[in-house]
Amino acid sequence: MREYISIDTPENVTFGYEVAGIGSRLMAYIIDLMFRYLPFVALILIITLLGFFIGDLLVYFQGMSTLLIILNILLFFSLHILYYVLFETYMRGQTPGKRFMKIRVVQQNGRPAGLSQIFIRNLFRFIAVFFWPLCYGISIIVMFINKNSQRVGDFAAGTMVVKERSYSEHSIENIGYIQGDKNKMEPKTELGIVLTTKEFEIIQKYLNRRSSMNQQSANELSDMILNNIIKHQPEHVKEAINTLLRSKSINATLHEIAKHYIRDHR
């Protein structure tokens, strides 16, 4: 159930976002809930603990009801609205919970959400605060039935929440497109095997991650990968690989297979 949104850039290139699912959004919500309430829970704990040593602190606050009311109001707004507005504005569409779940609010055209859109989408939390069981219910149903998983506030603001994948040099290396010594990469045998790009990438990723896996799961995984690749090969390739397997380990065989792809695509 992966939904993609494609976006055309002014450069006439299309890139895409993967829409964040309800699960990750709910998880982000729960994390944010923690962040929102934790400071106050901590504050109450501290006041209570201090109360053991210096007596009831609340006595000092008597006759300051105006102050308390102001604090109460500030608390309400910051807990339910301001928290989201500030974080999503200054963290480019993310709150701590969203950052943890690697999701982000963007406009439907792929551009970053501005202050006004963020304000609108979070304003709708107001209704949720008052009639929460009804509204969260409706919100989740609405999220289920539209393919962009937008909630009501997202519709009004023209925003959506997308998954964030990050580019890094490490991940480029991991998928095997950066190769070192040319001679080392020359296959020593001729298997006649033709790999798809996806298969090559899977082998590379496995070989790179192998050292950090435990022996048993590494073995299981390499078996699985090799079997899936062999399945679609013609008979003579299967035989060649089986012959190779008699003299070499599975890992070495996979390495040898990958070298074929590298040579074919050089």
Next chain:
Amino acid sequence: MPRSVFEFVRTRKQRWNRLDALCERVERSSLSSLPVDDLREMGSLYRQATSDLAYVQTFTPDSELVELLNALVARAHSLVYISSNSSWKMLWRTISQTWPQTFRANVRYFYLSLAIFLAANVMGAAGFLADEGMVNLFLGPGGEQLLESVKAGEMWTDKIFSVTPMSHAALNIMVNNIMVVFLTFTMGIALGLGTVLVLVRNGLMLGAVIAMCVRYGMALSLFDFITAHGVVEISVIIVAGGAGLMLGESLLCPGRLSRRDALRSNGPQAIRLVIMGAFVLVFAGLTEGFISPVHSLPSNLVPTILKICFGIFTGSLFYLYLFKCGRKTDKTTEFHVS
């Protein structure tokens, strides 16, 4: 053109890494903190990356390389095409032009909302005059009690302010009003029915209270209390009602647009009106808390007259703002619907 994907990655890798690093830097601080040279470089690196993305989309589709470059382009795209940050100048332009212009462009919703509210007023008053037992229906469980106190010749508002300090009451009232305004608006998402409900309920209440006070000779006291802030406050609620109806209309009869598009184009405009209302209410709340409770009836009429004048003055000011402010640029400004 590179001969293979390996050569392609080898030759482009440095630029991608550089773009990634620049993005990192911009995200940490801001676009404006970047030196001019780096900024230029980022622009050209971004364009390069988009063409690289197009290349891998063509030659190695369904590979992870596409996803990685996609992520890089998406990240850079969101930084290169970032919307401009707001400044004081923009804020001023928003207040002095955008808000009243948005109001005028959608003034028909305001009239509709006003009509609903006034009709509810009349119904409330007529209902009360016909049968006093309806107070509970209009005013909720406290209605009966309120009626008793009005019959006894005391304003219920005296009670509010005799027990709580003024600033406290002002804050409470302000927050309460802002809540009502937001609620009036957001309920519009229920096909506008929620908004109509809130408008009718408040309209019935006001109508019934006015009828009650007139019948038992408390009219002067009532106007003494509500005029100073009421004109602006009720206007704001009606404006918010109009905004809620905008949402409702875009869902009920979107016209040539799809419902989603209609909501998307009406939503931001409607919200603008609501935010304007909240701003105005902050001031109205202060007036209500500090000016409205100053009373000296029945011995001295002067403060009452001053308060009524104040109410009329602020009310006219509000409507002047709505209907006249930023008129010069009315036609030239196209509404930016994002």
